[in-house]
Structure formats: structure tokens, C-alpha cells
Amino acid sequence: MADISEDQEVKVAIETAETFVNTYYVTISKPHAIKEIPDFYVKPNPESPLKPDISLNGNLISSPSDLEAVFEKQPPKTHYEVQSFDCHVLNRNYNVGVPDNVLEMNKHGRKMSIMVTVSGSVRYGDGADIQGFMDSLVLVPNWEAYGKPHKGKRRWLVQSQTFRLVL
Amino acid sequence: MPPLFCQTQLFLWPAAFRSQPAHITINTHKGTVSKLPSLWFLPQHLFYDTLSHTPLTPTTSTTESNNPSIIVRRTDRTSYKQTSRVEHTLIDIMQRSSPAPRGPRNSSPSIRGRGGIQKRKAGPTRLDRDGDLVMDAAAAGEKRRSGRGHVGSDTPSRGQGNGRGRGGQGRAASQKLLQAQAAIVRGLNAKLPQANVLESRITSTDSALQIDGLSSSKAASNPDGGVESLLAFLERKASAHDPKSKPVKIKKSLKKGGSVIITASPDDVLAIQKLNGYSFAGADLSITACEPPSSRLEKPKDEVSVSAQETKERLRGVLASRYDANLKLLNLAALAQDPGLIQMGVFDGSTTTSKIFPALMVVCDGLFKTRSEKREAIVSVTLADNDLVDVKDVAALAQTFPDIKNLDLSRNKIAQLSSLDAWGTRFRDLVTLILTGNPIEPSLPAIKSDLVKKYPHLEILNGVQFRTPEEIASTIEATKYPIPLQTPDFRDVGQVGENFIRQFVALYDSNRSALLTNFYDDESVLSLAINMAAPRNPKQILPIAPWAPYLKYSRNLVRVNNLPTQMSRLHRGSQAINTVWSALPATRHPDLQTQPEKYLIECHSLPGLVDPNGQSARGVDGLIITMHGEFEEENDKPEQALRSFSRTFVLGPGGPGGPAIRVISDMMTLRAWGPLALPRVAAVGGVPLEAAPAVTEQQQQEAFAQQLVLRTGLTLQYAILCLTETGWDLEKAFVAFEANRHKLPTEAFANSNFQ
Numbered sequence: 072m073a074d075i076s077e078d079q080e081v082k083v084a085i086e087t088a089e090t091f092v093n094t095y096y097v098t099i100s101k102p103h104a105i106k107e108i109p110d111f112y113v114k115p116n117p118e119s120p121l122k123p124d125i126s127l128n129g130n131l132i133s134s135p136s137d138l139e140a141v142f143e144k145q146p147p148k149t150h151y152e153v154q155s156f157d158c159h160v161l162n163r164n165y166n167v168g169v170p171d172n173v174l175e176m177n178k179h180g181r182k183m184s185i186m187v188t189v190s191g192s193v194r195y196g197d198g199a200d201i202q203g204f205m206d207s208l209v210l211v212p213n214w215e216a217y218g219k220p221h222k223g224k225r226r227w228l229v230q231s232q233t234f235r236l237v238l
Numbered sequence: 239m240p241p242l243f244c245q246t247q248l249f250l251w252p253a254a255f256r257s258q259p260a261h262i263t264i265n266t267h268k269g270t271v272s273k274l275p276s277l278w279f280l281p282q283h284l285f286y287d288t289l290s291h292t293p294l295t296p297t298t299s300t301t302e303s304n305n306p307s308i309i310v311r312r313t314d315r316t317s318y319k320q321t322s323r324v325e326h327t328l329i330d331i332m333q334r335s336s337p338a339p340r341g342p343r344n345s346s347p348s349i350r351g352r353g354g355i356q357k358r359k360a361g362p363t364r365l366d367r368d369g370d371l372v373m374d375a376a377a378a379g380e381k382r383r384s385g386r387g388h389v390g391s392d393t394p395s396r397g398q399g400n401g402r403g404r405g406g407q408g409r410a411a412s413q414k415l416l417q418a419q420a421a422i423v424r425g426l427n428a429k430l431p432q433a434n435v436l437e438s439r440i441t442s443t444d445s446a447l448q449i450d451g452l453s454s455s456k457a458a459s460n461p462d463g464g465v466e467s468l469l470a471f472l473e474r475k476a477s478a479h480d481p482k483s484k485p486v487k488i489k490k491s492l493k494k495g496g497s498v499i500i501t502a503s504p505d506d507v508l509a510i511q512k513l514n515g516y517s518f519a520g521a522d523l524s525i526t527a528c529e530p531p532s533s534r535l536e537k538p539k540d541e542v543s544v545s546a547q548e549t550k551e552r553l554r555g556v557l558a559s560r561y562d563a564n565l566k567l568l569n570l571a572a573l574a575q576d577p578g579l580i581q582m583g584v585f586d587g588s589t590t591t592s593k594i595f596p597a598l599m600v601v602c603d604g605l606f607k608t609r610s611e612k613r614e615a616i617v618s619v620t621l622a623d624n625d626l627v628d629v630k631d632v633a634a635l636a637q638t639f640p641d642i643k644n645l646d647l648s649r650n651k652i653a654q655l656s657s658l659d660a661w662g663t664r665f666r667d668l669v670t671l672i673l674t675g676n677p678i679e680p681s682l683p684a685i686k687s688d689l690v691k692k693y694p695h696l697e698i699l700n701g702v703q704f705r706t707p708e709e710i711a712s713t714i715e716a717t718k719y720p721i722p723l724q725t726p727d728f729r730d731v732g733q734v735g736e737n738f739i740r741q742f743v744a745l746y747d748s749n750r751s752a753l754l755t756n757f758y759d760d761e762s763v764l765s766l767a768i769n770m771a772a773p774r775n776p777k778q779i780l781p782i783a784p785w786a787p788y789l790k791y792s793r794n795l796v797r798v799n800n801l802p803t804q805m806s807r808l809h810r811g812s813q814a815i816n817t818v819w820s821a822l823p824a825t826r827h828p829d830l831q832t833q834p835e836k837y838l839i840e841c842h843s844l845p846g847l848v849d850p851n852g853q854s855a856r857g858v859d860g861l862i863i864t865m866h867g868e869f870e871e872e873n874d875k876p877e878q879a880l881r882s883f884s885r886t887f888v889l890g891p892g893g894p895g896g897p898a899i900r901v902i903s904d905m906m907t908l909r910a911w912g913p914l915a916l917p918r919v920a921a922v923g924g925v926p927l928e929a930a931p932a933v934t935e936q937q938q939q940e941a942f943a944q945q946l947v948l949r950t951g952l953t954l955q956y957a958i959l960c961l962t963e964t965g966w967d968l969e970k971a972f973v974a975f976e977a978n979r980h981k982l983p984t985e986a987f988a989n990s991n992f993q
Contacts, residue, residue, distance in 0.1 A: 077805075078801065078805060081801070081804060081805055081808065082801060085795060085804060088795065089795065121845060124842050124843075124844075126727045126840060126842065127721050128719065128721045128722060128723045128724055129723065129724030129725055129726055129727045129840065129917065130721065130722065130724050130727075131727060141721055142721075144720040144721070145720045145721075146717070146720065149720075153796065154769045154770075154771040154772060154796060155767045155768070155769035155771075155772075155794040155795075155796055155797075155907060156767070156794070156795050156796060157765055157766075157767040157793050157794065157795055157905050157907070158795065159763050159765065159808070159903045159905060160763075161846075161847065161848075161888055161902060161903055162846055162847055162848045162857060163848075164848075165846050165857065166846070166855055166856040166857060167845050167846035167856055167857060169856070184846055184847075186862075186886065186888060186903050186905065188767075188884070188886050188905045188907060190767070190769040190772060190884065190907045190909065191769075192771070192772065192773040195717070195718065195719075195720055196717070197663060199717070199718070200718065200776075201773040202718075202773060202915065203772050203773045203909065203912065203915075205864070205866060205884040205907065207862065207864045207886040207905075209844060209862065211846065230844075230845075230846070231842070231844055231862055233727075233840050233842070233862065233864045233886075234721075235838060235840070235864070235866060235915075236719065236721075236723065236915040237838070237866045237882070237884060237909075237912075237914055237915060238772070238773055238774070238775055238882075238912045238913070238914070238915055
């Protein structure tokens, strides 16, 4: 296993978290982008049967494709805004569902799981009250895009999400 | 040394657990797998405060909601023909507040928006209204007083009018109503003095004086030509003339050649004029009256202003005769038949309201300074009998009065709901809507849900209550929370999460170092972030204690962008965490047991964590816990002690020699205090801990089995076997396991799916 400095890890984690928060909350704000939401999550396949664990306001979402139905109920002009986020490297050598050929490979410190917490506000429609939300996510590598040109595929996917309106 | 099996496998879930469907869809999700229902039992009464729909103002609620027919009664135009003394007062306000507008020129009501009108409030044409204003104000005061006294005697005639109009209202009921209305009028009148002050400030006409002689004074050599000292001199001397009155104040000054032109209130001008011939810095001053400087500039436009103003005055008159202060009703019914408007000739050639309506709305806008003033004064509007096919012609109503509660569209030609589209999404607060006598009427029952969507507070349709306030509240809740709020999704395993939270909350307040010893090790990582921009509940705003104690630790990555700071605010290991915790203020968290409504705690299992014993290359399972809540902070300002927080923990098995269960990651976010958004319904099946039914033997055995599974890594089946043999004594079972572990077959152990 290549030895990656802690600085490097932290940097990758922050960049990953930043990219995620900058795209995810824009996507769930846009009615026409609802179809893209499932793309943010881990997809179980025979090689890695792990399903993402998604809990939104206490509702368990059994599969990312069900997310469309959830976010469809949001009124037009819903707007999520990220006001604060933070992240930790959880496992610096994450291997769940990893293809055998990359089991031992960890170049550039990109084979980790990252916990991200987000604090922000949301307005469900024009003129609606502004509400606060907290989101805790675990991001893991997208093995399909790992170590190769990603061709528009997301490099990181949500493995676990616990979202709550807190105000 | 061989690793202790029980430690490396501590967090592997029993296979039986895994095979259960881990996910439940929204629809069927009523009772989540919760080991702690009692903690999150939420008393129902707590939610009504925050979630009930906007209450009607006390006065209107008595009038409107108890008397659904009242609106219909109001549409009887005859009752507005009489102009009560109270209305006179209103007319007075309307007239006095008239800023001299350019307004609609020659009856062409083309102006829109308030900007133009307001701008001219300070404009020169107010000169024309100089003397009038003073008299008007006095007269208004007179009328106001009499108005208040006469409400009682005035209203019975209104009562009769009502009787004629509808015939259905009992006299006693209307008497009661009238008392309520009298209260409204008193409230309205009470606001008038303030309006007066504003009026006088805006419309009182300043006079100007020309002062000559400054250029020959010694002060002329000052950098500003001596203007500053001249003004000071004039103010000082003029004030000294009459020490009892308030000091003279010069409002504007303008240096023009050798003269200075000043503007001041008429009283002050009189005082300053007395200084004519005074000596200032060696020169004699000559003070003469002159035109205010700006008025000369705009003089050529006076002609237009006068005619435009006349139009505006007439519209104002029309509005005044159509406003009912008692009912806070603006009656815009049958505009095409309005004698005042006909007289103005606005309908010449066309009978539409499209031209006159925006102008009327502009005039209305000019009468109110703020949206809340409008909301107070006008609660109901009737647009009955206007031949409206749609509301395009009267679209301006939505901009001008977006907050009205009652709207009457009786006897128009509205055929479908889309005919109201010109109002967009306004009138969200509408409680009563009358569409009687429109082609749409028969189809109303079919479009109830569309109506409700458009007007979420709609309760009374065509005089009939068609939704209960409860229904409205739940619909509004659905709008407010498109992702419905459910009870906490607490999918604990073997009570690991529960035990941790209980200890954390207690020890974080009382003994942080014990907490570190119990749950943190050298690999634990902690950071905290402040969200200073977090939204707040406008109804419950408390002052925020200074963030200073936390600021230098805040790792809010939206703001903290340089790597060294990002690194230094990441605290790894018990020792580093201890340093931070000892520096943070002492706290007091609400008691989990007695104040469960102060928390929302959720958790579920999380795979792929570091195996501290290096046994499992693909990692071990752990638990991710999120906790939202509040704490009181120990600082010197007890009224600023509350903060809201969210914490996310990742728990996993500890390494050799450390705590059995350790915190891998601990992230805290701090926000200004605000009440938590709690699910409206009490937890399904949630019961207080005290009242929980006695644990059955079977439940007890299951709990033992799960604990043994956790401690030994055995499958549930083998754990039960082991417990059965030791008489369901957990400790004995564990000892037996330790003694016999080498003899156990491999299938006795639950291995990770990922191994």
C-alpha cells in the first residue's frame, strides 16, 4: 500500500466533499434534474451487493430510484443552500465492494471513505419559510470510475445519508 | 500475540440481522426498527405552536370565521353609499396623504408602481396645498374625535343596511358584530396620530429665504465661503428669539452668486426673517422671502400636475367612498356603474375596468407605507359584478393587496380556475372565497384540490365551510415538509448506539475526560464547525451568545480554505481532543429521559470501517449516529445560553488495549438556537419508558442473544445454543464461550459479508 501523507488525504477529502456539496444540492433543487439524483448513490451489483443506506427526515428510502418520487414532491423553485460543511477521512483504505484487481492499490489516496456533514437552509417554493437542514453522508469511491478515465462518471458515491430538517 | 477474536469481530452484525430487509419504503414506514421508542416519544401539543397556520388577527377572526355570510352581506353596495363619520376620517387620511402626483394625465391612468408617487412626496407641488394641510389636519382631528364617539350611534344604521341587503342576519348577532367592528375602528384610529406626524413631515411646505450680504462679511474668506458659519449664526440667533419654542433648523441651503438661499419650515422662516438687518461678521444681512429653489425648476410642469392631481383626488374619493373601515373591506364591486368614475369619463368608449383598475391600485398603494399597514387596513376585497371573464384586468390587486383574507368574486363571468391565473401565486392567506354566480360554480366541488393548492388556507367557499382548520394545518404541513417528517430512524444494533448516546450526553456535561477514556482513542478524529448563517425561526429568536469560544476551532469548510488551517482544526487522538474540550465552554444538555422532544437522534449500521486489528482487509461494520439538539452554555449571560447543535458520530470496534467501542469520527455543527422541526404526530407505538410494558422473557432472551453475538462474534443460532446451555445467564455463557472457543466450528462465527 502506497503511503499517503495525511495532508494529501485531507486535501483529497476536502476536494471531494466540496465537489459533492456544490453539485448535489443544486441538483436536488432543480425539478428537471431529479432524474440525475440516483446517480449520486452507490449502485449495488453482483460484485458489490452493498446498497446505499438513505434516510431522509426519518423516511427510509429503499433504493436510489425511489428518490425521484421523494424529490418530485418538492414544489417548483425549491432552493437548498449549503452554509457550512466539514469532512473526515473515515477509512483511508476502503475496500468494500472493491474489484479484486485494485484491492491492494491505493494510489493518490483516493481509495478511502469520507464522512461529510452539511448544514444549510432550504426554501420549499417561492415565499415559503426558510428552513434549516443537516445532512450526514459517507462518500466512497465509485469503483467503475476508479483508477481509469472517468468519462463523466462520478468518482465518488453516497454510501450512507442521514438527512433532517432541523428548523 | 493472536488477536482477540471477540474484539476484531465485535462489530460484525449477526447474519440473521442482515438477512432481514434493511429498508422499508416510505409508505410502509410507520414503525421503524427502534430500540428506543420511548426516548423519542413526542408529546403532540408541542407541535401545534409551530405548525398551526397563521392565525387570523383577533379582530378579524371573530368577524370573519364565525360569520361566513358576512362577505356576501358586504357585497350589497347600498350599504356603502352612506358615508359614516368613521369613513370621513378615512377620506381625510386618504386626502391628506395625497402626495402631489403627476399621476394619470388627463384621465389616462398609465402610471404604475409607487416610485413615482413617493418621489414626489417631497416634491414642490405640495406648495399648492400649504394652507389646506393645516386646516385639514385640525379638521381631521376633530372628526377623529367625533368619529370615535359616534361609532355606537353610527353603526345601527349600518345594521339596517345589512338587514336589507341580506335579510338573514339576526339583529342581535349584528349588534355583537358591530361591537367587534367598533373595536377595529378604535384600533384604526389609534394609529392615526402617527400617520399625522408622517404626513406633516412629508407634506408640510417649506418656505425659502434669500440672504444677501455674506460676500461682504469677513466669513467670506472661509473655505466654504462662510456659508456654514452663516447658517449656524442664523439658527443660533433665530432660536434665541423665542427660547421656549424648539430650536430653529435650516433644512437646505444653496449658494447662488452672492446670496444664500435657505429652506426651512414656515415657522422657522418667520423666526429667521426677524433677523433681517442683523450684523454678521462685519456685514449687514438682508433677508427676503423667495421661492424655494426647486419649485422654480419644476414650475413649467405645474399645469400637468394639477390636472393629474385632480384625477388622483377623484380616484381617491372613489376609493374612500368604497372603503368600509369597520369591516376593513375595500368594495370594488360594479366599478363600471360607479357614478364617480362615470363622471370622470374613464369608461368613455369602453366599459372595461382594465384602464381604471391599475390606477386605483396605484392610488391604494400610495396610501400605505408598509405591507403590514395594508394588511391591517384591508382584509377583504369584493370584485363582484364586474363582468370579469378572467382577472387580467384586475391583476394589480394581487400586487397591491397580496395578504387579503377574504375575496368576493360574485356574479362575474369566471368559468374556470385558470381564469384566476393572472394573480399568480398571490393570496396565499385567503380564507374565504366567493364565486357565487359565476359559470365556474357547478364545477367547484370537482376542483377542490386545485383550489386548495392555490389557496392553502382556504376554509370557506361560497359561504360554506368546506375544510376544517385541522385539514388545513395538515395540508400546510405537507407543503412545508415535502419530505414528510417521520419519527427518528433509530436502527440501533445491540443497544450500542443507545448506550453511547446516554453516556455521551451525561459525561460531556459532567466529565469530559471520562468520556474520552470510555470512547475515544488515538485514532479518533474530532472537528467542529459553526454555521453562522443558519436560518432562524422568525417567531422564536433569542439573542446569540458570542461565537468567540468556538471560533478558532471552526472548520466550516465553506469559509476555511487554506490547508494548514484545515489541518490544524482537525483533532486526532484523545489527547488533542481533550485539549479542545477543556477549552470549550461547559455545557448542560437537556435530559434525554425527561425532555426527549429536545432531541432527534438517528442511527444505522455503516460498513467498511478500519479493522483496528488488521484482520479484515475489507473492513468491519460500525454505526453512524446523528444527533440534533440543543445545549445551554455556561457563560456570563444566562439569557444567551442556548445553542443548537448537530453531531455525527461514527462508532466502530476499538483496538487492543483501548475502549471496546470507539468513536472513529465526531463532527459537531453549531447553530444559533432554534426549535427543532419535530414530526407532528406522536411516535407510532411510542410509549414513555416508565409506562413501557414489562419486558417479556422472550424479549429478554433475544436481547441476551444479541449481546452475546456482539461480544463473541458467534452467529445468533450458536449464541442461543450457548445461552440455553448456561441457563440464559449472559456472563456464564460468555465464560463458557471463552473456554470453548477453539473447539467451535467456523460456521459458528458470523463473518462479514465482505470478507
